[in-house]
Amino acid sequence: MSDRFDCKNCNESLYGRKYIQVEDSPHCVPCYDRLYANTCQECKEIIGHNAKELFYEDRHYHEHCFRCFRCERSLAGEPFTSLEDALVCSQCYCSEFSSKCVACDQIVMPGSKMLEYDGSAWHEECFVCHSCEKPIGAEAFIPDKNNYYCTPCYEGRVAPQCSHCKKPLTKGGVTYKNEVWHRECFVCTGCKAPLSGQPFTSQGESPYCVKCFSNLYAKKCAGCNTAITGFGDGKYISFEERQWHQPCFKCSRCSVSLVGSGFFPDRDQILCTDCNSED
Incomplete structure (x- = not known):
């Protein structure tokens, strides 16, 4: 009499039947699928022994269920990301969540070099000087009326000149009688003390501190x-x-x-x- 060859779980004979070995113990296909097969994250059905299975972060999928939950395109062999429990292809993710370059109106792809300023984003190559049109990159820049300038262009072509020293005024400064000064250049005509942030008056076109004006001109x-x-x-x-x-x-x-x-x-x-x- 020949030895028996039965399923480890249901004890049915495996002679002439397909079986699967698990830790040296044979199992019929129904028992194997019931005991060891994974459940598909998407459709919640068993992933049978003969189905192609894809695996991502402790989650299992039928090959045809491994797809973008937005456009339903297959993600097998495609770049994708995960939003909570949902898988999203790169294209859908970029369209919905990535920044758009304000210069070219194209998506700034994740991982690519970008620049952000005041709530806006640019591709690195799109962030250029409004005057010379050269990429600014990581260099210093100066915003002016919704345009951006590299420092040399701003100082040479855009920045107002100090009425005293005639050098470019790139930040701050003092405006008086429609002219501008560096703060350190706006001084009393008499004693040369800085007038920025101090009370002052004028005699003709010349500004004076209170003390000098009082000594020289006040009644x-x-x-x-x-x-x-x-x-x-x-x-x-x-x-x-x-x-x-x-x-x-x-x-x-x-x-x-x-x-x-x-x-x-x-x-x-x-x-x-x-x-x-x-x-």
Whole structure:
């Protein structure tokens, strides 16, 4: 009597039948598929022993199920990426998720060199100087009115010139009477102290700090004998050849404020109505 040759799982005879060996134990095809075959991630069906199986990140697929979930093209042998549990071909991924070059309106492919600035993206070769049209690459550049310039072109052709030193002004600066200066070039005509961020005034076309203007040009208050500059003094009052800071315009005898009131000049003095009546 011949030895039995049975399926390890169901014990049915395997003589004359196809079987699959698993760890030295024979299994009939139905038992093998039920016990060892993987389930397709896409269709949830068993991937039979005679079906071509594709594997990606602990997930198994029939060959015909391994496809882009957007356009359903086969991904076998094609580049793809994964979005959560879904597979996407490179073309669909780029169309939906990749940046577009603002210069040529084409997709910037993942892995290719690109430049990003202020929320926009460029292919490296598309990011060029608006003037000389040479690629800027990783070099310094200067934005101006939605255009981008390499530093030499901006300084030589676009940047305004400082009214003092005549060199290009590429950032910051001071504008005064429709002219521009470097901050360090905008100084008091008298003492040469920097005026940027400081109160100043002018005499003709020349800017002066408060101190120089007061010493050189400001009129003196007839009350306190200090300069009337308009800086911190508020309004001032003028009568004949004399001027007063508003707080200094008061009766020479009783010191009551004469602002908005009648007054009487008495030689070098000014008197309120009451004091003038006493004379």
